[in-house]
Amino acid sequence: MFSKACEYGIRSVLFIAEQSQLDKRPNIVEIAKAVDSPEPFTAKICQQLARSGIILSRKGPNGGFYLEKDSKLTLAEIVACIDGDSIFKGCSLGLPQCSAAHPCPVHDQFNDVREGLKKMCENTTVTQLSEKLRKGETFLKI
Amino acid sequence: MFSKACEYGIRSVLFIAEQSQLDKRPNIVEIAKAVDSPEPFTAKICQQLARSGIILSRKGPNGGFYLEKDSKLTLAEIVACIDGDSIFKGCSLGLPQCSAAHPCPVHDQFNDVREGLKKMCENTTVTQLSEKLRKGETFLKI
DNA sequence: TTTATTTCTGATAATTTTATCAGAAATAAG
DNA sequence: CTTATTTCTGATAAAATTATCAGAAATAAA
Numbered sequence: 615m616f617s618k619a620c621e622y623g624i625r626s627v628l629f630i631a632e633q634s635q636l637d638k639r640p641n642i643v644e645i646a647k648a649v650d651s652p653e654p655f656t657a658k659i660c661q662q663l664a665r666s667g668i669i670l671s672r673k674g675p676n677g678g679f680y681l682e683k684d685s686k687l688t689l690a691e692i693v694a695c696i697d698g699d700s701i702f703k704g705c706s707l708g709l710p711q712c713s714a715a716h717p718c719p720v721h722d723q724f725n726d727v728r729e730g731l732k733k734m735c736e737n738t739t740v741t742q743l744s745e746k747l748r749k750g751e752t753f754l755k756i
Numbered sequence: 757m758f759s760k761a762c763e764y765g766i767r768s769v770l771f772i773a774e775q776s777q778l779d780k781r782p783n784i785v786e787i788a789k790a791v792d793s794p795e796p797f798t799a800k801i802c803q804q805l806a807r808s809g810i811i812l813s814r815k816g817p818n819g820g821f822y823l824e825k826d827s828k829l830t831l832a833e834i835v836a837c838i839d840g841d842s843i844f845k846g847c848s849l850g851l852p853q854c855s856a857a858h859p860c861p862v863h864d865q866f867n868d869v870r871e872g873l874k875k876m877c878e879n880t881t882v883t884q885l886s887e888k889l890r891k892g893e894t895f896l897k898i
Numbered sequence: 899t900t901t902a903t904t905t906c907t908g909a910t911a912a913t914t915t916t917a918t919c920a921g922a923a924a925t926a927a928g
Numbered sequence: 929c930t931t932a933t934t935t936c937t938g939a940t941a942a943a944a945t946t947a948t949c950a951g952a953a954a955t956a957a958a
Contacts, residue, residue: 615757615843615866618946621850628861641904654948661906674955675903689862701757708763711898719770719885719894720831723876731869743861752861756853760916783934796918803936816925817933899958906953913946923936928929 620696623659625649625754627692630660630669630679631744639678650755659696666695681740689743690735702732762838765801767791767896769834772802772811772821773886781820792897801838808837823882831885832877844874 616624629648633640642660646653660679664671668691671679681687693701705712706724714721746752758766771790775782784802788795802821806813810833813821823829835843847854848866856863888894 615848616850618850621848624862625849643904652947655946657905658947664905671905672955673903673905673953675901675957677904677955679905689865704757706757706763707767707896708758708760709895709897717894719889719896720766720880721894723831723880727869727873727876730872734865734869738862738865747861752859752863753851754849754861755851785934794917797916799935800917806935813935814925815923815933815935817927817931819925819934821935901956901958903956904954907951909949909951911946911948913944915945916941916943918941919939921937921939923934925934926932928931 615701616693617697619655619659620693622649622651622656623663623696624689624692625651626656626660626679627663627669627681627687627740628744628747629754631681631685631687631740632747634681634683634685635744635748639672639676639680641678645679648754663692663695668692668695685741687740688736689738689740690732692740693735702728702735757843758835759839761797761801762835764791764793764798765805765838766831766834767793768798768802768821769805769811769823769829769882770886770889771896773823773827773829773882774889776823776825776827777886777890781814781818781822783820787821790896805834805837810834810837827883829882830878831880831882832874834882835877844870844877 626645626649629645630640640648642653642657645660646656660669663669664679668687669679669681705718706720707718709718712718712721747754768787768791771787772782784795784799787802788798802811805811806821810829811821811823847860848862849860851860854860854863889896
């Protein structure tokens with residue numbers, strides 16, 4: 615459903631969010647270890663997210679990645695930053711011109727699924743998810 | 757959401773279904789033209805589908821691809837044949853062990869979406885979709 | 899001001915997916 | 929039986945994604 619980059623990206627942001635709540639600023643080594651992802655690739659992804667302002671970063675000693683204190687970040691924003699919004703918008707059969715007026719054969723069927731996915735991603739906040747993580751109710755690796 | 761191969765595969769099968777209803781047996785050249793896909797790549801995909809018994813094929817003059825007369829083929833079977841069932845089953849964050857007992861942070865949220873997608877694909881038949889296509893209510897290219 | 903630490907940047911490599919090609923195997927039709 | 933047509937098979941090429949690496953830029957701390 616998502617690219618590997620996006621999977622690593624979401625996992626990384628959730629870990630960063632959890633650590634931010636504890637006033638920590640994990641670096642790439644810690645992040646990659648925590649979410650069990652390849653370190654240099656994860657670095658690329660975090661840099662992309664930081665460049666887009668999705669997460670914040672600080673260079674130098676004791677630096678790392680972190681989130682704004684009252685971040686309202688949603689899953690949808692992370693996905694759109696890494697994979698683009700074709701998963702929310704694009705035609706399931708890859709037709710360049712697919713719309714209600716000129717629908718592909720599965721347009722109606724997939725519209726519901728897609729709309730459900732979109733709404734869910736827009737309504738799910740990172741804070742909300744990292745809270746469960748902190749409580750040990752959910753897991754980021756293995 | 758789906759791979760290019762799967763998109764081409766679904767489009768091809770829908771065209772084959774439509775033509776089968778008219779007692780025709782389109783060959784690869786006709787299929788690729790009708791669904792606007794690269795011919796050799798489409799051939800590979802149709803061969804894979806034929807090998808799996810999803811569609812039928814006949815070699816030689818006047819040969820091509822076709823469907824059983826009373827085929828109950830669903831979208832789910834095509835997708836599973838080409839992309840596998842990870843879209844229906846796998847963890848959205850790519851964790852190898854993700855379950856209700858050991859859930860990833862988005863397990864519950866995505867379970868609903870995934871379940872909706874699965875049900876829809878299992879309940880949508882190719883015949884049903886090709887019927888609309890035949891009536892000109894839906895389109896396979898551009 | 900120097901040093902250690904860390905993100906950031908650009909180049910490169912490996913793998914997977916997408917796409918192409920040539921020729922063998924099968925088969926219907928003449 | 930021969931020929932033309934078509935699927936089928938295996939090899940190969942191109943592009944995209946995934947992954948790695950080396951060094952520059954920034955910055956906190958000594």
